[in-house]
Amino acid sequence: MKAMILRRTCSLNDCDEPLDCVDLPIPEPQEGEVLLRVSACGVCHTELDEIEGRTPPPSYPIVPGHEVVARVERCGRDATKLAEGQRVGVGWIHSSSGDEFENLNPEFCATGRDVNGGYAEFMTVLENYAYPIPDVYSDVEAAPLLCAGAVGYRALKLTNLRDGQRLGLTGFGGSAHIVLQLARHQFPNSPVFVFARDPAAQEFAKQLGADWAGDTTDRPPEQLDAIIDTTPVWKPIVEALACLAPNGRLVVNAIRKENDDIEELTRLSYPEHLWMEREIKTVANVTQFDIREFLPLAAEITIRSEVQLYSLEDANKALIDLKRKPVRGAKVLVIDGSLRT
Numbered sequence: 001m002k003a004m005i006l007r008r009t010c011s012l013n014d015c016d017e018p019l020d021c022v023d024l025p026i027p028e029p030q031e032g033e034v035l036l037r038v039s040a041c042g043v044c045h046t047e048l049d050e051i052e053g054r055t056p057p058p059s060y061p062i063v064p065g066h067e068v069v070a071r072v073e074r075c076g077r078d079a080t081k082l083a084e085g086q087r088v089g090v091g092w093i094h095s096s097s098g099d100e101f102e103n104l105n106p107e108f109c110a111t112g113r114d115v116n117g118g119y120a121e122f123m124t125v126l127e128n129y130a131y132p133i134p135d136v137y138s139d140v141e142a143a144p145l146l147c148a149g150a151v152g153y154r155a156l157k158l159t160n161l162r163d164g165q166r167l168g169l170t171g172f173g174g175s176a177h178i179v180l181q182l183a184r185h186q187f188p189n190s191p192v193f194v195f196a197r198d199p200a201a202q203e204f205a206k207q208l209g210a211d212w213a214g215d216t217t218d219r220p221p222e223q224l225d226a227i228i229d230t231t232p233v234w235k236p237i238v239e240a241l242a243c244l245a246p247n248g249r250l251v252v253n254a255i256r257k258e259n260d261d262i263e264e265l266t267r268l269s270y271p272e273h274l275w276m277e278r279e280i281k282t283v284a285n286v287t288q289f290d291i292r293e294f295l296p297l298a299a300e301i302t303i304r305s306e307v308q309l310y311s312l313e314d315a316n317k318a319l320i321d322l323k324r325k326p327v328r329g330a331k332v333l334v335i336d337g338s339l340r341t
């Protein structure tokens with residue numbers, strides 16, 4: 001099968017082709033697993049963290065990719081819950097403890113980092129970690145829901161927002177554009193404020209229903225009760241804390257932060273950014289329950305993910321674009337060329 005593999009970590013500032021296109025044997029499903037024929041795989045910022053060594057794979061080579069849409073090709077021994085041909089998705093957790101804290105379990109195994117993921121024509125997964133995809137979505141539309149969407153759903157839950165309270169989103173890429181639609185549905189009376197450096201992203205946010213959009217350093221007309229940060233850097237965190245109302249909560253939705261601007265943290269002022277019972281909480285990816293709850297909800301409220309398509313062989317280009325260019329919506333690799341978009 002055709003696959004894109006990572007052989008070593010590197011800086012994407014000076015490496016344009018971190019992945020190699022190779023032929024690998026089709027994997028065998030083990031007990032409780034299914035073999036999947038992959039049709040689409042989202043490109044997530046966490047891939048940049050893996051490639052650049054902020055959350056490196058424990059061994060090489062590895063096939064990245066954890067926003068996988070696929071069809072069950074064959075069921076392994078004792079895998080009885082899914083039918084051959086059924087369309088399913090796979091997210092970041094490939095296997096874990098199976099309880100509500102499985103995302104915090106230090107032993108959990110990550111798709112596309114600890115085991116081979118979806119930048120390939122086939123992969124295997126435990127049947128419990130493969131989720132039915134609602135019919136309303138095409139394969140490529142569904143891919144970003146598996147990580148960007150589901151982790152956004154978890155982040156929004158962790159804000160503890162009540163309807164009518166003011167929500168901020170700093171960074172407006174693959175996850176935030178889904179969270180905005182979700183917030184509009186779950187908290188119809190909550191105004192939403194979006195912070196993004198790129199004027200096109202600000203405009204996109206307004207099109208999707210944001211009440212206000214400005215630069216990362218702009219101040220909204222009101223203080224906000226909760227803000228979700230989806231940026232890879234530190235400056236937006238300091239700026240977001242300055243916009244929080246007393247008792248407000250900042251939820252940081254990132255597996256790792258890049259440290260290029262870490263000196264921004266020295267600007268933290270206790271009275272301006274932290275006092276008045278303001279708090280910071282981080283999101284540690286998603287459990288299987290988040291994904292199982294989110295997918296039907298997304299279908300019910302017809303959340304639309306904006307996607308930019310790349311072929312599997314162009315995975316390096318997708319990663320470099322994600323690293324270096326403003327993000328609009330989500331990037332998805334199309335692995336079966338016959339897909340409808």
Ligand SMILES: [Zn+2]
Pocket residue numbers: 044045046066092147148
């Ligand atoms: Zn992800």
